[in-house]
Amino acid sequence: MTTKRHQIVVQGITVEVVRKDIKNLHLGVYPPNGRVRVSVPSRLDDESVRLAVISRLGWIRKQQDKFEQQARQSQREMVTGESHYFQGHRYRLNVIYCKGPSSVSITKNSTLELRVRPGTKRDKREVILNRWYRQQLSEQIPELIAKWAPTVGVTVAEWRIKRMKTRWGTCNTKAKRIWLNLELAKKPDSCLEYIVVHEIVHLLERQHNERFREYMNRFMPQWHIYRDELKQVPLAHEHWIY
Numbered sequence: 001m002t003t004k005r006h007q008i009v010v011q012g013i014t015v016e017v018v019r020k021d022i023k024n025l026h027l028g029v030y031p032p033n034g035r036v037r038v039s040v041p042s043r044l045d046d047e048s049v050r051l052a053v054i055s056r057l058g059w060i061r062k063q064q065d066k067f068e069q070q071a072r073q074s075q076r077e078m079v080t081g082e083s084h085y086f087q088g089h090r091y092r093l094n095v096i097y098c099k100g101p102s103s104v105s106i107t108k109n110s111t112l113e114l115r116v117r118p119g120t121k122r123d124k125r126e127v128i129l130n131r132w133y134r135q136q137l138s139e140q141i142p143e144l145i146a147k148w149a150p151t152v153g154v155t156v157a158e159w160r161i162k163r164m165k166t167r168w169g170t171c172n173t174k175a176k177r178i179w180l181n182l183e184l185a186k187k188p189d190s191c192l193e194y195i196v197v198h199e200i201v202h203l204l205e206r207q208h209n210e211r212f213r214e215y216m217n218r219f220m221p222q223w224h225i226y227r228d229e230l231k232q233v234p235l236a237h238e239h240w241i242y
């Protein structure tokens, strides 16, 4: 596949244009700064790309605003009183400094209790909480794969949890390996399940094409709902034009 890229500026917004052998135009706004990239079929000229971008300027600006908000929100201090999410629910963080091993637990249904040694710095507190998220996710994923791989009719050779900036999951179809974003620990179970199914379905179809959507509709008819839920606090904002 031949790929050519260059930049154009549309009403003050820098847009990276990537030309390749694809059928449809695909516009994306990416974190952390709201970078805009548009993938277009080779035959489409810059003027058509410009018009397509202009027609979606409202949407682009909205996504960029969201990233700005998200960036502000993600400046966490890891201190008592902050809101942190787990499996779609909001918890109030309670940091307790005490001797003994560090731990994380949910108490009184609405408190995320983080126990750390006196003097534990912010970054270390975050590492401890992330380790806990990873552990929780690791307990959920095998069950989901055991449920969905046979349903879809494929084998998953390996899975991993990764911290990813722009994707909820990825699939290496050759190695039959799926990677899931650690952030999914914060999302409702249904969203995690949707991403697992989505990545598993990639083992049947690599592209996000009609065939892929048909599989999704067959295996998980309500997938749009979960996708929309994930989009509320998204990693990357993608606008697929079919």
Ligand SMILES: [Zn+2]
Pocket (backbone or CB within 6 Å): 198, 202, 208
């Ligand atoms: Zn995908």
